[in-house]
Each structure stands twice: as C-alpha cells, then as structure tokens.
Amino acid sequence: MRSKRVARRIAITLFCFLTLIAVLGALVMLLWNALLPELFNAPTLSYWQAVGVLLLSHLLFRGTPLYGLRARRHARRRLRERWAAMTTEERSAINDELGIPSDGT
Incomplete structure (x- = not known):
C-alpha cells in the first residue's frame, strides 16, 4: 500500500515538474518574441530555444x-x-x- 502511495506521489511530482517547465518555457518564448525583437532587434526564439534559455538562466543564477x-x-x-x-x-x-x-x- 505504501509503495503505491510513493509511486503515485512520484508520478504526480514528475507531472507537475514537467508541466511547470512547459508553461515556463512557453512564457519565456512569448515574452521574448513579444518584446526583444522590437526593442533590440533580437531574433525570435522557438519553444526549445526558450526552454534552453530558461535552463541556462537557472544554471547561471541559481547554480x-x-x-x-x-x-x-x-x-x-x-x-x-x-x-x-x-x-x-x-x-x-x-x-x-x-x-x-x-x-x-
């Protein structure tokens, strides 16, 4: 019984983590593409590039x-x-x- 609870908790945590990454990646992409190309003539980002920027900023600022x-x-x-x-x-x-x-x- 306990192992089922642990497995369920792990599955829910993993699902929430992946959902958070997906939403934050989309948010970074939308904000980048809405602001930076017009303000600084920067290129637009794809979704996976935005997730990469998110990961890079996490590594740089949080370790x-x-x-x-x-x-x-x-x-x-x-x-x-x-x-x-x-x-x-x-x-x-x-x-x-x-x-x-x-x-x-």
Whole structure:
C-alpha cells in the first residue's frame, strides 16, 4: 500500500515538474518574441530555444542542483549536532514554540 502511495506521489511530482517547465518555457518564448525583437532587434526564439534559455538562466543564477543538495545536507547535519547538544528543557522550549507536542504524539 505504501509503495503505491510513493509511486503515485512520484508520478504526480514528475507531472507537475514537467508541466511547470512547459508553461515556463512557453512564457519565456512569448515574452521574448513579444518584446526583444522590437526593442533590440533580437531574433525570435522557438519553444526549445526558450526552454534552453530558461535552463541556462537557472544554471547561471541559481547554480547547479548539486550545490543545493550539499548545502541542505550540511545544514541538516549542523541542525542535528545542535539538537544533540541541547538540554531537554531547551528542546521542550523549541517544541512548544513550534507547536510540537512534547509527548511525541
């Protein structure tokens, strides 16, 4: 039962991701072709060129996906270390602040 839920969640996530890429690629193409040829005498873009521009801008301005994974892994490890160094009272105070029940339920 759980594997079906996981497979369904993966399928939905993949579908949403591909839909987002398709919509953003079309938006980049429409905006580029509406503005840049008239303003700067730039060539028009096809859909796949617009998706390439989108990917290139993502890589240039956000970095590679591996950087984000390393940063999250480092932050998670650091958070675990800080949590392990806390006293029980400090942990309870944080749980109360976040609205997490202290009894674990």
